Amino acid sequence: MKRCFIFAAGTFYGLREAPRAGDLTIAADAGLLNCRSAGIEPELVIGDFDSMEKPPRGGCVVAPVEKDDTDTMLAVREGLARGCGAFYIYGGTGGARLDHTLANLQTLAFLRRHGAHGYLYDRDFVYTVLENETLTLPRQVEWGLVSLFAMSGTQRDVTLEGLQYPLAHADVTGDFPIGVSNHFIADTARITCGAGLLLVGWQLPPLTETPADRSPAAPPAQ
Secondary structure, three states: OOEEEEEOOOOOOOOOOOOOOOOEEEEEOOHHHHHHHOOOOOOEEEEOOOOOOOOOOOOEEEOOOOOOOOHHHHHHHHHHHOOOOEEEEEOOOOOOOHHHHHHHHHHHHHHHHOOOEEEEEEOOEEEEEEOOEEEEEEOOOOOOEEEEEEOOOEEEEEEEEOEOOOEEEEEEEOOOOOOOOEEEOOOEEEEEEOOOOEEEEEEOOOOOOOHHHOOOOOOOEO
16 A cells, blocks of 8 residues: 655654655645654645745645645645555644644545545544544553544444443444543454544554654554
């Protein structure tokens, strides 16, 4: 599966895995600064460049400021057009704009509905969206946190195994945060969902200053 690494302009907490040969790396507007701080020169820079000057080099796609897509969504569309099936988004949370964090969580839902999986990295946490599938998570942090939220009204047929608060074929609705702050009690947890889009976030080990000690960004088993 071809992978796409996207660097947005929010808070960059550190890189958990460097792109490999064959991966696509895109900087979304001022996400170029985050990309370069990770020691990576992106294959493509895309955006309206309202938060930084257009880089003086090739490989830029300039979009109008007045548009429907965020700069991150433009990068996602480009990655899908190039055949990517797994997306790793850094710098997509934090910063001064909660609205952009919410938009990027919705972008995970967009990716799932378009046949791909997205992973949005926050500080020691990563988020993805599931639909009609099972996610198997290894425990990486003792008593590690897992949270889930309905993204499309009501998420049907949710089953949780290996967590402190289990569920069996339950409905999770978008008007009450029943899924926040669950915990691992087994070496692996399984999250199964049916119809609807389910946002799942889980805790990762803290990043260290030594790249070899960092937890890999490889997606868990679906």
